[in-house]
Amino acid sequence: MPRPTAAQFFYGSATVVISALALLLLFRTESGIGVAAVSTVALVLGLLVAMALPARTRAVRRATAPPTTARTHRTIEDIEIAAAQREHIAEHSLHR
Structure with missing residues (x-):
């Protein structure tokens, strides 16, 4: 569990x-x-x-981030989607 920030203490x-x-x-x-x-x-x-503050600041950061920023890490969902796409491509290549 992350530690509360100074802003969370102040606003709370x-x-x-x-x-x-x-x-x-x-x-x-x-x-x-x-x-x-x-x-x-x-x-x-x-x-x-205090608990709503981090969610709101993350949403603001996402909304104001430039669209050309490179992703530095892959989430589990990204890895699962890539694996499913590879399986789908492999299945269709076998049927040809």
Whole structure:
């Protein structure tokens, strides 16, 4: 599992603090159960923001990458597709 980046820590922490304050002000809760519920919701929101950050930055990087970049590695899917294509070509060459 990769380590969280500084941006993940920052955005997650900021989300927890801001959402907790907003929820406490919005619901004006004073009971212990209400505060526990608000803090749980704020923590969950912070985790969601922190975990969603890498996916969004990877998608932005893919969208902005120049189309002529060379691939430096092959994925397992690429290898499987190439093997299937070779088998398909071999089967058709036998039938001729």
